[in-house]
Amino acid sequence: MKYVDEFRDPKRAAVLQQRIKRLAAQIFARRRRPLQLMEFCGGHTHTIFRYGIEQLLPDSIELVHGPGCPVCVLPRGRVDDCVALAQRPQVIFATFGDAMRVPGSRQSLLEARAAGADVRMVYSPLDALQLARSHPRREVIFFALGFETTMPGTALTVLQAAAENIGNFSLFCNHITTVPTIKAILDSADMKIDGFLAPGHVSMVVGETPFHFVSDHYHKPLVITGFEPLDILQSLWMLLRQIHGGYSRVENQYRRVVASDGNDAGLNAIHQVFELREYFEWRGLGSIDHSGVRMREQYAAFDAEKKFSLANLQIADPKACQCGEVLKGVIRPWQCKVFGDQCNPQTPLGALMVSSEGACAAYYNFGDQQALLRLREENGASV
Amino acid sequence: MNGAPVTPQQTITMAHGSGGKAMQALIESLFVATFDDPQLSKLEDQARFYLAEMSGGGDRLAFTTDSYVVDPLFFPGGDIGKLAVTGTVNDLAVGGARPLYLSCGMIIEEGLPIETLQAVAQSMKRTAEAAGVSIVTGDTKVVQRGACDKLFINTAGVGVIPAGINIEAGGAKPGDAILINGYLGDHGAAIVDARGELAIDSSIETDCQPLNHLIADMLAICPDIHCLRDATRGGLATVLNDFAHASGCCMQIEEQALPVRTEVRGICEILGLDPLYLANEGKLVAVVPAAAAGALLDRMRAHAAGADSAVIGRVAEAPAKRVLIKTAFGSQRIVDTLIGEQLPRIC
Numbered sequence A: 001m002k003y004v005d006e007f008r009d010p011k012r013a014a015v016l017q018q019r020i021k022r023l024a025a026q027i028f029a030r031r032r033r034p035l036q037l038m039e040f041c042g043g044h045t046h047t048i049f050r051y052g053i054e055q056l057l058p059d060s061i062e063l064v065h066g067p068g069c070p071v072c073v074l075p076r077g078r079v080d081d082c083v084a085l086a087q088r089p090q091v092i093f094a095t096f097g098d099a100m101r102v103p104g105s106r107q108s109l110l111e112a113r114a115a116g117a118d119v120r121m122v123y124s125p126l127d128a129l130q131l132a133r134s135h136p137r138r139e140v141i142f143f144a145l146g147f148e149t150t151m152p153g154t155a156l157t158v159l160q161a162a163a164e165n166i167g168n169f170s171l172f173c174n175h176i177t178t179v180p181t182i183k184a185i186l187d188s189a190d191m192k193i194d195g196f197l198a199p200g201h202v203s204m205v206v207g208e209t210p211f212h213f214v215s216d217h218y219h220k221p222l223v224i225t226g227f228e229p230l231d232i233l234q235s236l237w238m239l240l241r242q243i244h245g246g247y248s249r250v251e252n253q254y255r256r257v258v259a260s261d262g263n264d265a266g267l268n269a270i271h272q273v274f275e276l277r278e279y280f281e282w283r284g285l286g287s288i289d290h291s292g293v294r295m296r297e298q299y300a301a302f303d304a305e306k307k308f309s310l311a312n313l314q315i316a317d318p319k320a321c322q323c324g325e326v327l328k329g330v331i332r333p334w335q336c337k338v339f340g341d342q343c344n345p346q347t348p349l350g351a352l353m354v355s356s357e358g359a360c361a362a363y364y365n366f367g368d369q370q371a372l373l374r375l376r377e378e379n380g381a382s383v
Numbered sequence B: 001m002n003g004a005p006v007t008p009q010q011t012i013t014m015a016h017g018s019g020g021k022a023m024q025a026l027i028e029s030l031f032v033a034t035f036d037d038p039q040l041s042k043l044e045d046q047a048r049f050y051l052a053e054m055s056g057g058g059d060r061l062a063f064t065t066d067s068y069v070v071d072p073l074f075f076p077g078g079d080i081g082k083l084a085v086t087g088t089v090n091d092l093a094v095g096g097a098r099p100l101y102l103s104c105g106m107i108i109e110e111g112l113p114i115e116t117l118q119a120v121a122q123s124m125k126r127t128a129e130a131a132g133v134s135i136v137t138g139d140t141k142v143v144q145r146g147a148c149d150k151l152f153i154n155t156a157g158v159g160v161i162p163a164g165i166n167i168e169a170g171g172a173k174p175g176d177a178i179l180i181n182g183y184l185g186d187h188g189a190a191i192v193d194a195r196g197e198l199a200i201d202s203s204i205e206t207d208c209q210p211l212n213h214l215i216a217d218m219l220a221i222c223p224d225i226h227c228l229r230d231a232t233r234g235g236l237a238t239v240l241n242d243f244a245h246a247s248g249c250c251m252q253i254e255e256q257a258l259p260v261r262t263e264v265r266g267i268c269e270i271l272g273l274d275p276l277y278l279a280n281e282g283k284l285v286a287v288v289p290a291a292a293a294g295a296l297l298d299r300m301r302a303h304a305a306g307a308d309s310a311v312i313g314r315v316a317e318a319p320a321k322r323v324l325i326k327t328a329f330g331s332q333r334i335v336d337t338l339i340g341e342q343l344p345r346i347c
Helices: A011-033 A042-050 A076-087 A109-114 A123-133 A150-163 A179-187 A200-207 A208-214 A229-245 A264-275 A297-302 A324-325 A361-364 A367-378 B021-035 B052-056 B080-093 B113-131 B186-194 B212-221 B233-249 B263-272 B290-301
Strands: A035-041 A061-068 A091-095 A119-121 A139-146 A167-173 A195-199 A220-223 A250-252 A275-278 A279-282 A286-289 A294-295 B061-068 B100-111 B134-143 B151-161 B177-180 B227-228 B250-256 B284-288 B308-318 B324-328 B332-334
Touching: A011 A035, A011 A229, A035 A042, A035 A179, A035 A200, A035 A229, A042 A061, A042 A076, A042 A195, A042 A361, A076 A091, A076 A109, A076 B021, A076 B134, A091 A123, A109 A119, A119 A297, A123 A150, A123 A167, A139 A150, A139 B052, A150 A264, A150 A297, A167 A294, A167 A297, A179 A208, A179 A286, A179 B332, A195 A200, A195 A229, A200 A220, A200 A264, A208 A220, A208 A250, A220 A229, A250 B250, A264 A275, A264 B250, A275 B177, A294 A297, A294 B052, A361 B021, B021 B100, B021 B113, B021 B134, B061 B080, B080 B100, B080 B113, B080 B151, B080 B212, B080 B227, B100 B113, B100 B212, B113 B134, B113 B151, B177 B290, B186 B263, B212 B284, B212 B290, B227 B233, B233 B250, B233 B284, B233 B324, B290 B308
Parallel strands: A035 A061, A035 A195, A091 A119, A091 A139, A139 A167, A195 A220, A220 A250, B100 B134, B250 B324
Antiparallel strands: A275 A294, A279 A286, B061 B151, B100 B151, B177 B284, B177 B308, B227 B284, B250 B308, B324 B332
16 A cells, blocks of 8 residues: 555564664663653554554663543543533534543433434534534534644634634633643653653644743754654654754654644634633643634634533543553553553543553553563562 | 335335335335245245255254444445455355344335335345355345334344364364465455445455355365354454464464455555454454374365465463464554554544
């Protein structure tokens, strides 16, 4: 398959693997402790597990799987609001597929659908707008979520709805932003990350510039990375090259998709429709300043939060959850007190077990669970 | 004949399920006429078989049932009728049985065009003929609009297992070879595509096909097949996990050996689906003694239903009850069964 097979070529992977090993050994000889490199994006986490990339890396590199799975980090209160919206009479609630399983405090959208709510899976916000056109007597609400990657699509859909004067369409806006979240991770006291693989598709929209603070102010190397296994390996090698050379820059491995200035049309649409919220609540990480967007007043008619009254309750994460520590690389997924027992993909307690892109779910599904459980016992974690 | 025969221009009404003349007309002029079986034509409440005739073919009866609720009813390469015959024939055949007789229970939503029902019944007849089975008894129910989705079909099937054939999920032994009879995921991808939600122009057709003749060929040269299943819902991953759990062994497969069409890979790439979990309706997974694998593969490839057969892995002792896949990079990962349905990823 064109543009896919080239980036999954085992021979090229072996070359990169050797380069990574050589550099990592030289770095380890100096530092005497493993490097912690964070892939921020859930898409990267998925690739890493899908292709077993951690097994190709030397022990001196630890991958920390970041919070960039928009489905995982959705707080329970917001899911409860989704369910409440979906349960209103006359409402068709349209959502991306993998958001359907995210547990609220009582129900997920899948469970709400089973109980009678009209919840429909769509592949694009435009599909939701089409539902509104074809069901003029129903109220169609689109569950808008995702980072900057999915924001332009939502924004353009709102602009289209406004242009057509479609009165029965609105968004429940849960879009979140990348940069303030990376900043929050960098500012946290227990931060140990040595370098970042930055999300390729977010960067396709926002460009390289917004990431410069990571190298300029925090002196951490950052590489904008694509989603195929060779992309990940090459970017890891690029991070090592910076660490080995003792410098920090923003580098762009994903040049076939990411322009340094981003995508003007996408950014314009985002700025036209959305504005930053003062703060947004994340499952596992708590409240982060400016980490979410809401719709501008001008588009209030399409804002489900204004159109319908919502409880908007904050529901604390279960106490046993250690998602925040896993997200920041302080502990590994299997070192969490509830990993695999109380918290598993069937009954997830924490954010990271929710979607297949969450680090814990990925370990649970793709990792050797028996080996992990043995490790936990050796580490003295309580079962 | 009671009542006037139904015509393709009519639609199903509650009267067609009422037990009166309309129902008799539907059964006789549509189902009995199409299925054209001497047992069925007698319109008794049951089909009857001579035991002596059946016992000549083996020493055990196999009996199975399955219900079919696919949406849309017609999709590239198949329809609910073809599926309803194939699925039950295959469920018998993978136990080593020679499928003989099927029942057909129809639950019809009022408003369904008779023309549609006729097309489904004709497809069932064609598929049954191809598989060499007869539809010998049936039932028809009509429900109010909204109580079912257009048409649900249940088929049950009876077959005979020849003496000496002992196929079971727990039969895998370390060293055995794992075989598949062709491309993975065609049915699942065709259904996703046929729902029209994606507006993709593709040429993917369902792989829906009876496997009993292929399996008969396989058993003819290797009666000692250890495990055999058709990889329907939940795909290859689910079947291999069943084998691994039942046998206490490890199923090790090679990602590069898995036959997946480029179009199916494409749909999976776009939606974030995994072909390992996509449904098939004409794919069998066999665990066989390694010594027999080469000859079996040749025999399978000589059959139309197995032209793209491949050895996809082997059975190992450990880790017990696990399915492992070796990637092109030499790394390994666990292939677990799905938690719920496979949902497309957001980005």
